[in-house]
Amino acid sequence: MLIKINGIDLDYRDQGTGLPVVFLHAFPLNQQMWTDQLDTLQSRCRTISVDLRGFGRSGGSEGTVSMDQMAADVRELLTALGVHQIVLVGLSMGGYVSLAFYRLYRETLRAMVLADTRATEDKAEAKERRHRFAEKVEREGVSSITGEMVSALLGHTSIERRPAVVQRVRTIIESNSPAGIAGAQRAMAARRDSTDLLSEMDLPVLVISGAEDNLTPVAEADSMRQAIKGARLKVIEEAGHLSNIECPDEFSGALVEFIESLKGGE
Ligand code: MLT
Numbered sequence: 001m002l003i004k005i006n007g008i009d010l011d012y013r014d015q016g017t018g019l020p021v022v023f024l025h026a027f028p029l030n031q032q033m034w035t036d037q038l039d040t041l042q043s044r045c046r047t048i049s050v051d052l053r054g055f056g057r058s059g060g061s062e063g064t065v066s067m068d069q070m071a072a073d074v075r076e077l078l079t080a081l082g083v084h085q086i087v088l089v090g091l092s093m094g095g096y097v098s099l100a101f102y103r104l105y106r107e108t109l110r111a112m113v114l115a116d117t118r119a120t121e122d123k124a125e126a127k128e129r130r131h132r133f134a135e136k137v138e139r140e141g142v143s144s145i146t147g148e149m150v151s152a153l154l155g156h157t158s159i160e161r162r163p164a165v166v167q168r169v170r171t172i173i174e175s176n177s178p179a180g181i182a183g184a185q186r187a188m189a190a191r192r193d194s195t196d197l198l199s200e201m202d203l204p205v206l207v208i209s210g211a212e213d214n215l216t217p218v219a220e221a222d223s224m225r226q227a228i229k230g231a232r233l234k235v236i237e238e239a240g241h242l243s244n245i246e247c248p249d250e251f252s253g254a255l256v257e258f259i260e261s262l263k264g265g266e
């Protein structure tokens with residue numbers, strides 16, 4: 001469904017009733033990556049997913065995009081939908097946007113799930129790599145980066161034994177535009193460090209990590225867990241960076257358990 005938000009068309013899905021759970025996707029994917037989780041959860045809660053600015057069917061920005069802008073788009077969408085309190089689920093780039101959302105709109109959050117993500121900013125070398133990547137995708141198109149992205153995002157179990165997962169990830173990546181992907185890469189290079197937020201967090205947080213995640217390894221997830229008071233860590237075996245696509249039942253099961261625990265705490 002398209003809605004005009006902050007000057008662009010934003011595509012979102014809003015299904016089910018009850019506690020609103022909002023899903024923010026990874027780079028360079030879009031909300032299609034959440035299909036399994038939406039199917040599992042929508043009989044228990046209200047599920048809202050969104051194509052972040054520049055991805056899927058959402059419009060792109062003129063000029064620079066930022067994690068804060070993406071968080072502001074989500075906040076405006078919630079206002080338009082009349083939603084006041086959410087559980088926010090962000091995977092990787094979705095996690096960076098979730099941390100920006102926490103900084104800006106803490107009052108809207110009931111709980112958070114930070115999956116395959118990190119709070120630290122990029123080192124100079126990583127920023128440089130992102131700028132080169134952005135130029136390449138603009139110059140040569142999305143298919144020029146699909147192969148390297150698939151190898152980086154998926155764990156070795158998926159690459160060796162789950163051809164349907166590999167194909168699905170390729171298809172989702174290639175449904176995005178070069179401009180949207182380049183803009184988000186530059187936005188991630190410019191994102192601020194959010195490590196300071198972790199020790200302030202005063203809400204239930206579940207950290208999830210794929211055991212085969214090479215981009216944001218389990219050790220990094222565990223250091224986030226340690227920094228956030230009361231946070232829990234769920235490690236998903238035989239999953240890489242896209243743990244929700246690679247092992248959908250385990251990921252959704254962890255979400256259901258976390259969300260049920262929140263209801264118990266009310
Ligand atoms: C993602 O999956 O969103 C990306 O790996 C994030 C990043 O490039 O830092």
